[in-house]
Amino acid sequence: MKQMRLDDAAAVARARGGDQDAFRVLVERHSRSIYRLAYRMTGRPEDAEDVVQETLVRAYRQLGRFESRSNFATWLYRIGFNCAIDYMRAKPRRESPEADDTLDRLATNDGAPSVDDLVYAGEISARVQSALEALSPQERAAFLMRHYHGCSIEEICGALDLKTNAAKHSIFRAVKKMRVALRPLMDAKVES
């Protein structure tokens, strides 16, 4: 497809004019990074896929609002976080036998994890994801934007429609919960 060579700005301009092939370029270029964001927000692949789809459809509908001097990926992330928050609020929290089991299993491991466990990335990922799931949607979005995407407090306020103090406190609470959740790994690290 010729449009595969389009940069984001050119693809957006064409997509605004109704060129769906141009929009396809954007979907194929950005859907994977939106998936990572959505997975961290929802914690489940199938939910993450739904969020990616909704994000891209919403982006298509809002292309007219996109300012061409802005960064398209940034704009898309902003829509993605808001879609994920809406999705999580609309979908009742699963009564989480899975999450409970995970936490219980993590918490009641006989003794601390060994050094091998510590370097086992899956363990860290599971704990981090469990901790993320214990955050409210707003805390989770603010923390992820700050920690993984390097957004400033001001940018987080703009994206999530929060006042400065609310954004800061969302991050403070999130970090506090992450520290508690990861404490067993830290203890084991010190012991080893």
Next chain:
Amino acid sequence: MTSWHPTDDDLVLRFYRESTPEEARRVDEHLPACGACRAAWTELEETLRLVDAAAVPEPDAGFERVMWARVSAALPARRSAWSIRQLAPILAMAATVAVAVTGVYQSRGSVVAPAPVKVASAGRAALARERVLLGAVGDHFEQTEMLLVEVLNGPDTGSEFTFERVTADDLVASGRLYRATAQQTGDLQIAQMLDDLEAVLVELARSPEHLDKNDIASLRARIDDDGLLFKVRAATNDVRVRQQDLMTSEGPL
């Protein structure tokens, strides 16, 4: 050595480079002189480094193609050929209402922490983690207490409980996290208290949006019968005293 110590929140702001220059200077000057705060800083850095290490499972190789199929099926049918006349008002509207996205998220790259300080002793690190747990649990108990007070003192009939339900739902999630950690670290009293609170929080989180008189009476009776308000206040005090003791025992190196 001054009597001022940065709070955990001050350290988080410093880590994410969100402190004012004056606040940053104050923290940077304090850390080398205070073992307890240095331990807290090191623990924060190491914890957030673990967060960086968490991987997200990659979707299958054909993900983009599958996603395009899903997205294209959901797109509006129009868009074959917009005329300038159709496009003009939309562009004009966009010019006036477009959201100002000024940040360049990705260009910021990964988080870079300020210059590292020397690793604190294991004992101090454990105390720092203990302080974090107690702080988090204390806040959790206080929020739960406020929620219970709202339920007990709210209107008797026709109440909309949306805020209380959402708050209870969040507290259930965070309470489970703290309970799991408290169990592992042997803090069984805290774990038991969190367990007791969870039952009523789950009931509140699952309640209908509009509670009638009987529902509210039943919920209040549950809180009263279990003496939860008293228990949670006592637990909060206990945690705060332990926190204070911990701060006192830490002191300078």
